[in-house]
Amino acid sequence: MGVRVLGPRDLSAARAVIARDPVINVFVDSLIQSSGLDPRRGAEVWGYVDRGELQSLCHAGGNLVPVEADDIAIRQFAAYALRRGRNCFQIVGPARAVQLFWSLVERQWGPPREIRPDQPFMVIDGPPAIEPDPRVRRVEPVELPALYPACVAMYTEEVGVPPQTGPDGTFYRSRVAELIRTGRAFAWIEDGQVVFKAEIGAVGTGVCQIQGVWVEPSRRGQGIAAPAMAAVVELARTIAPVVTLYVNAFNTPARAAYERVGFHTTQTFATVLF
Known part of the structure; x- marks a missing residue:
């Protein structure tokens, strides 16, 4: 059980974690598809492993983004992040995960420039409900x-x-x-x-x-x-x-x-x- 930096051999398992909710996880999905989990082609992605199975991810670049991370995984990611030091310019993702992560690193990483605790994540999966502007x-x-x-x-x-x-x-x-x-x-x-x-x-x-x-x-x-x-x-x-x-x-x-x-x-x- 623990956190480690993922590499190309972990790509299939990482994609399986993302696939639990591909809509919410679109940002990290896009980055992983581009980098193939090769840190030389993008930011590090950390994986939380429990009993030999990859359970959660954390994209650790300019944006620090937890993916499918429950409270146990967030605590593990936060402890790992504190050992590594802050390299990101923002922490972003599902509110509960971000808020818990921040509460665990705030003393060492604070103060922040700003916290935005309420950002509705919005989806449309069909044609727009109004007439589009043809000038766009x-x-x-x-x-x-x-x-x-x-x-x-x-x-x-x-x-x-x-x-x-x-x-x-x-x-x-x-x-x-x-x-x-x-x-x-x-x-x-x-x-x-x-x-x-x-x-x-x-x-x-x-x-x-x-x-x-x-x-x-x-x-x-x-x-x-x-x-x-x-x-x-x-x-x-x-x-x-x-x-x-x-x-x-x-x-x-x-x-x-x-x-x-x-x-x-x-x-x-x-x-x-x-």
């Missing part, structure tokens, strides 16, 4: 100079600090460019300016997750978000039939827009930001 479309690679500033603005507004760009200033820009290249960036661009945008930040097994939803500040309150999100859902469902997102409970306009589109809440997430 996939972003073309030549439009990176228009999209990138909007992505930086969204990130800074949402997270509270600018995105980490890396020593050469290209890391975040490269991430945005990759989303465009893979057809996972969507926007309404008018006269070279982004009015609305969103991306598919994770693609798992039959599930994808929308991230980075943003409306240009001067256009807010005009009813843009819901039809635009309906268009994103239509486009996203060409990638995976089930579409997810999570949102801060205090963001009532966004929640109302998502509900108009047809999203419903299935779980509560929480995030601890450093």
Whole structure:
């Protein structure tokens, strides 16, 4: 019984853990599919093993994300994390797991920059309930100079600090460019300016997750978000039939827009930001 760093030989067992709830676990599923559990190709993934069986996972990169972790597994992950030290900039996942993990590491890892304890995790698995806005479309690679500033603005507004760009200033820009290249960036661009945008930040097994939803500040309150999100859902469902997102409970306009589109809440997430 205990925690260890997983490797490629553990991929099948790790995927079986994720498959218990592929919708909730879409973010880590996407990362594991990309890395194949090779730490050289991505972040570490820790596994909690009990009686020789892999029971739970914890993605331990910039985002620390527990997966299918009960209280025993969380306590084991927290003890392991305290020995290793904090490398993440946020802890995120199902609220109960995040809150217990945080309570166990807070004395050594605190204080946080912010705690968001109530983030509805929302799902839609069919066509949008309202007419999509046809002006929202996939972003073309030549439009990176228009999209990138909007992505930086969204990130800074949402997270509270600018995105980490890396020593050469290209890391975040490269991430945005990759989303465009893979057809996972969507926007309404008018006269070279982004009015609305969103991306598919994770693609798992039959599930994808929308991230980075943003409306240009001067256009807010005009009813843009819901039809635009309906268009994103239509486009996203060409990638995976089930579409997810999570949102801060205090963001009532966004929640109302998502509900108009047809999203419903299935779980509560929480995030601890450093």
